[in-house]
Amino acid sequence: MAPFEPADADYETRVRESFARQRIMATLGATLGRVAPGEVEILLPYRPELSQQHGFFHAGVTATIADSAGGYAAYSLYPADASVLTVEFKINLLAPADGERLRALGRVRKPGRTLTVCDIEVFVEKAGREKPCATLLQTMMRLDGRPDRPAG
Amino acid sequence: MAPFEPADADYETRVRESFARQRIMATLGATLGRVAPGEVEILLPYRPELSQQHGFFHAGVTATIADSAGGYAAYSLYPADASVLTVEFKINLLAPADGERLRALGRVRKPGRTLTVCDIEVFVEKAGREKPCATLLQTMMRLDGRPDRPAG
Amino acid sequence: MAPFEPADADYETRVRESFARQRIMATLGATLGRVAPGEVEILLPYRPELSQQHGFFHAGVTATIADSAGGYAAYSLYPADASVLTVEFKINLLAPADGERLRALGRVRKPGRTLTVCDIEVFVEKAGREKPCATLLQTMMRLDGRPDRPAG
Amino acid sequence: MAPFEPADADYETRVRESFARQRIMATLGATLGRVAPGEVEILLPYRPELSQQHGFFHAGVTATIADSAGGYAAYSLYPADASVLTVEFKINLLAPADGERLRALGRVRKPGRTLTVCDIEVFVEKAGREKPCATLLQTMMRLDGRPDRPAG
Numbered sequence: 001m002a003p004f005e006p007a008d009a010d011y012e013t014r015v016r017e018s019f020a021r022q023r024i025m026a027t028l029g030a031t032l033g034r035v036a037p038g039e040v041e042i043l044l045p046y047r048p049e050l051s052q053q054h055g056f057f058h059a060g061v062t063a064t065i066a067d068s069a070g071g072y073a074a075y076s077l078y079p080a081d082a083s084v085l086t087v088e089f090k091i092n093l094l095a096p097a098d099g100e101r102l103r104a105l106g107r108v109r110k111p112g113r114t115l116t117v118c119d120i121e122v123f124v125e126k127a128g129r130e131k132p133c134a135t136l137l138q139t140m141m142r143l144d145g146r147p148d149r150p151a152g
Numbered sequence: 153m154a155p156f157e158p159a160d161a162d163y164e165t166r167v168r169e170s171f172a173r174q175r176i177m178a179t180l181g182a183t184l185g186r187v188a189p190g191e192v193e194i195l196l197p198y199r200p201e202l203s204q205q206h207g208f209f210h211a212g213v214t215a216t217i218a219d220s221a222g223g224y225a226a227y228s229l230y231p232a233d234a235s236v237l238t239v240e241f242k243i244n245l246l247a248p249a250d251g252e253r254l255r256a257l258g259r260v261r262k263p264g265r266t267l268t269v270c271d272i273e274v275f276v277e278k279a280g281r282e283k284p285c286a287t288l289l290q291t292m293m294r295l296d297g298r299p300d301r302p303a304g
Numbered sequence: 305m306a307p308f309e310p311a312d313a314d315y316e317t318r319v320r321e322s323f324a325r326q327r328i329m330a331t332l333g334a335t336l337g338r339v340a341p342g343e344v345e346i347l348l349p350y351r352p353e354l355s356q357q358h359g360f361f362h363a364g365v366t367a368t369i370a371d372s373a374g375g376y377a378a379y380s381l382y383p384a385d386a387s388v389l390t391v392e393f394k395i396n397l398l399a400p401a402d403g404e405r406l407r408a409l410g411r412v413r414k415p416g417r418t419l420t421v422c423d424i425e426v427f428v429e430k431a432g433r434e435k436p437c438a439t440l441l442q443t444m445m446r447l448d449g450r451p452d453r454p455a456g
Numbered sequence: 457m458a459p460f461e462p463a464d465a466d467y468e469t470r471v472r473e474s475f476a477r478q479r480i481m482a483t484l485g486a487t488l489g490r491v492a493p494g495e496v497e498i499l500l501p502y503r504p505e506l507s508q509q510h511g512f513f514h515a516g517v518t519a520t521i522a523d524s525a526g527g528y529a530a531y532s533l534y535p536a537d538a539s540v541l542t543v544e545f546k547i548n549l550l551a552p553a554d555g556e557r558l559r560a561l562g563r564v565r566k567p568g569r570t571l572t573v574c575d576i577e578v579f580v581e582k583a584g585r586e587k588p589c590a591t592l593l594q595t596m597m598r599l600d601g602r603p604d605r606p607a608g
Contacts, residue, residue: 021205024213027179052220053173053300059238060216061176067212068204086211087419088443090242090394090546090593092573094566109591110550114418115391115445117548117591135565135573137546137593139392139443141419148205239571240595242394242441242546244421246414261439262398266570267543267597269396269439287413287421289394289441291544291595293571325509328517331483356524357477357604363542364520365480371516372508390515394546452509 004038004108008080011037015072018148022068030065032072038108040072045101057097059134062104062122066091066136069106070118074140075148077111083148087115089138097133099126106138116140156190156260160232167192167224170300174220182217184224190260192224197253209249211286214256214274218243218288221258222270226292227300229263235300239267241290249285251278258290268292308342308412312384319344319376322452326372334369336376342412344376349405361401363438366408366426370395370440373410374422378444379452381415387452391419393442401437403430410442420444460494460564464536471496471528474604478524486521488528494564496528501557513553515590518560518578522547522592525562526574530596531604533567539604543571545594553589555582562594572596 008014012035019025019032028050033041042065044050052058067086075084103123110117122134160166164187171177171184180202185193194217196202204210219238227236255275262269274286312318316339323329323336332354337345346369348354356362371390379388407427414421426438464470468491475481475488484506489497498521508514523542531540559579566573578590
């Protein structure tokens with residue numbers, strides 16, 4: 001994969017500030033990991049409060065951190081005055097999300113002026129070993145002239 | 153759409169008990185609405201703790217209740233000793249989830265012995281008016297001989 | 305579903321002319337059926353030359369007419385100087401496409417300035433009876449100022 | 457990605473014979489390239505008869521060879537008496553399929569007893585240079601005890 005050039009040198013600050021405004025992330029207990037141009041990682045430790053009926057991470061929780069990981073991967077390449085919107089994504093669950101931690105790794109597959117396509121991989125860690133538990137293909141939209149950061 | 157015959161007369165109890173074991177639903181504040189054969193509704197009032205960076209419901213939260221609405225629509229048609237697993241879903245976001253409440257309506261499109269395909273519509277209510285905010289196409293898998301309910 | 309107002313009164317001519325330029329349609333033997341604002345139908349009689357290894361319509365053939373049915377449903381609502389591009393679609397195969405004819409019915413689910421979301425249903429007719437064999441959820445993009453019709 | 461062990465040593469013959477029975481492939485002019493355990497390549501030279509309205513490969517043609525590339529990647533890992541069925545796939549079009557040849561590369565992402573998840577990349581070659589034009593995420597189903605090869 002080609003390395004990406006961020007349009008805004010301050011991309012990491014923008015990503016971290018926007019993530020901090022996603023209150024669902026604190027509600028779930030998710031934190032931002034590595035932020036690089038076109039690549040963003042989100043981590044989520046297990047709690048029973050995040051579970052489906054068998055005690056594993058709910059697929060929607062997996063989808064939530066994956067959607068943000070892909071969204072911020074796209075956003076990291078945007079100019080400073082643009083914001084980001086999820087158009088759609090598809091998720092395949094590859095294995096039960098049974099473990100102590102999820103890690104979502106979002107990567108830009110194809111950047112574009114209006115639409116950016118991202119791949120997201122989600123891994124579940126159990127007893128110190130990580131394995132893939134979900135894969136997503138996602139389309140993000142750039143909204144120019146609408147900074148993500150609230151005015152004021 | 154053809155009406156569906158549930159394989160187990162006690163389907164509603166099974167759905168409601170399984171939903172109650174999905175601890176993420178209580179964490180989000182989601183409740184189960186109508187449960188009919190092949191059709192299940194989930195409701196979720198707004199709280200800032202569920203939001204993305206602009207204050208709307210996060211797309212992953214929308215996906216979470218939609219995934220369960222479709223999953224339980226499939227599960228409502230299963231025999232008593234089967235459990236349900238999400239294979240995959242695709243979600244299109246149709247409008248910002250900006251409002252006081254989400255309502256996800258999951259419906260079986262095509263039941264099958266192993267795989268069931270569901271449609272899920274999600275509506276956002278604002279100032280007493282509902283509009284569609286997301287649509288999903290989902291594939292669920294039936295696991296026979298593995299009751300959802302934990303042995304005890 | 306709300307009825308749609310076409311932006312260009314001449315939408316049907318535009319759709320029929322563009323379809324006639326899709327040479328794959330003649331290669332497969334597909335014809336355009338009903339064209340209404342936001343709704344387009346494509347028909348395809350069976351020939352062994354369209355088959356997968358068991359003699360049924362290949363899933364890609366089903367996807368081909370479905371993609372065009374959805375694309376032209378979106379295009380029917382566009383202004384005269386715009387063209388249409390498939391961003392992505394997801395297809396679920398609901399039953400073997402075993403029969404004498406396919407019928408794809410594309411419908412706009414949510415029109416938008418840039419992106420339009422469509423539902424497409426594909427039916428297979430066998431011995432005079434039609435049944436659903438595939439369902440698609442598709443995202444189309446509008447390119448303004450780039451008429452579909454070649455200059456000259 | 458882990459290398460895969462084929463369940464049937466004769467996997468390549470089975471894949472090549474089944475591909476030869478997909479009559480749509482000859483109709484389009486597609487040929488089978490490399491066949492390895494869990495990885496299958498399909499090639500398709502351009503002809504105007506395969507085009508959409510602007511003269512490029514139709515997205516459905518891209519989807520057709522991609523679906524078979526992924527399907528045969530899954531099938532290459534199956535036991536000899538099993539056949540393969542597409543459950544669903546999602547395709548993102550990354551660039552116009554404008555060129556002299558398409559190449560679809562299907563790879564198993566996650567093999568399973570019943571369901572196998574595949575990634576497919578499609579490249580378009582123009583003036584001797586290849587670039588990605590589509591990416592797919594696909595779910596295939598294994599039907600045991602139903603050999604692909606017709607009896608007799």
